[in-house]
Amino acid sequence: MTSYLVTGVAGFIGSSLARHLLERDHTVYGLDNLETGLESNLEDLTGNSNFEFINGDLRNEDDVRGAVADARYVLHQGAVPSVPRSVEDPVLSTEANCTGTANLISAAHEADVEKIVVASSSSVYGPTEVSPKREDLPANPVSPYALTKYFTERLAVQASEFYDLDSVALRYFNVFGPHQNPEGDYAAVIPKFINLMLEGEQPVIYGDGTQSRDFTYIDNVIQANLNAIESDATGVALNAGCGDSFTINTLVDELNGILGTEIEPIYDDPRPGDVPHSKADISKARDLIDYEPAVSFREGLERTVEHFADDQTILEHADD
Template sequence: MITEHQKEKITTSKILVTGGAGFIGSNLCETLISLGAEVRCLDNFATGHKRNLDAIINNSAFELIEGDIRDINTCNTACKDVDYVFHEAALGSVPRSLKDPVTSNEVNISGFLNMLVAARDAGVKRLVYAASSSTYGDSEALPKIEDNIGKPLSPYAITKYVNELYADNFKKSYDFDSIGLRYFNVFGRKQDPNGAYAAVIPKFVMQFMKHESPLINGDGTYSRDFTYIDNVIQMNLLAILADDPKAVNQVYNTAVGDRTNLVELTQLLKKHLSAYDSEIAKVEVKHGPNRPGDIPHSLASVEKAEKLLGYKPEFHIEDGLKEAVNWYWNNLR
């Protein structure tokens, strides 16, 4: 995936990961440390967990700053002497943003702007940020192509679209480079199964392991481009390594390019979990009403990322689910 020449670029860099104690951020921190980078993590632990950093917390190349991106001074401190920034810090979840749009706006827009300003002022070479597939909004076109979006369907989607607008403006106004990665339903190790806004895969896995019936919103025909964490890590690394000017200051779908509906998802989860506990195969699934703000279907085109970044997704849904289920079974039972 990464050549020795590319690895050298990472090895000689100091990299900041905001939201580094979260699901994606902590996996990114571990990968960067394993590649020899010097890594600084900024997190306020609102949704991240210190346990996610256990494997690297005592590594001499790792530094943890406990702070909030809504504070510009904290952002300035975090960006000092940094070559690159991976901006993963955000308040995710469509339902959370519908319940509390003000806080989602403060973290996802004001916090993002703080990071852009701090990174620009610190002379950071490039900021790679977590964008979202929610930006496609009410566009019914499939597959989703980066230049064809609709109107946002939730406050969360609005915040992530505004991130893209700010990033584009900072290039035009200040010649500051960035790349946005529109994540499509990321899943995998360390994804939190607990809490009111837990993602569907870890939530369903934990319920199945307890022999509880998962609740599908709607009839189960809604589909998503479920994307395993290692594909996302690959995209983030490629976004830092990109040398072609045409590849920078772009937004990319970060996905597999395939979709799975919720009925199929539960069947696959039961299949892989039953290898550990045969009783799980007997657990039935319940259905409830559709969730406000949800889009029916999501499927990404990854052609742009393949062409400009050299992206090649290594894990498709079943491979990724097998890895994820194994991690949950061995770590969270």
């Protein structure tokens, strides 16, 4: 039995990672301050005797030291997400994402953690026209969020040199799947669109819908994290995507096909800080951590739609 600290455990990716680890009988310490995470994501975790929830803040050094003390490995998902949110409140994003990561790396070094994998983002590439995105491209973060993620991954990469702490940064490409929050102004596009279209409502596309994304199902990201832990790779940043991309217009078409609907989107002005296109070159991750995405975009969409449809059915019966 191996012990892991998962930061941001009440978030979509953090709770998914914790769930996967617990299913394999690992011990999981989960840290979250519940500011952006959801307690509902913890409901099926808290009854497991191998799980310990720690209500703490990455910005608090004592909270972080206590959380990491008994962990062999760290999967760092804790952050304030969203490009628009970071534009509105760059101080919060910087404190949580940058200071929080610095605290965690320092504490992991002190606790002799074997390896840390941190969540970075494809947003660090910025609006470059080069496609697919390769890790050797110069970073060009054009939003406060992207800048914090670039700082986060550089801290992790340098940890292997300065502190002899094995580390890998994973640049996530538009992760989606069950348990992702569909509500609110900062909701990710796929769960938000699914939720609206299940209700027969029109989704809003910011821009003309030709912007494209490498949508990556959650199981692929879980695989990337665990492969990174088990590999010899250290001091590197790697893409974690699918190596393919789809436009937002195509996303709506695919969802209509799965749902059996013909809902037209509403178009609005582009949002500041959004990049036009994003597609991962995953050859380096293949070479260094044996990463190969197992779930396609279409299959991932079908699984995610099924999850949200089941949730709506449960809610409807609860109201009867």
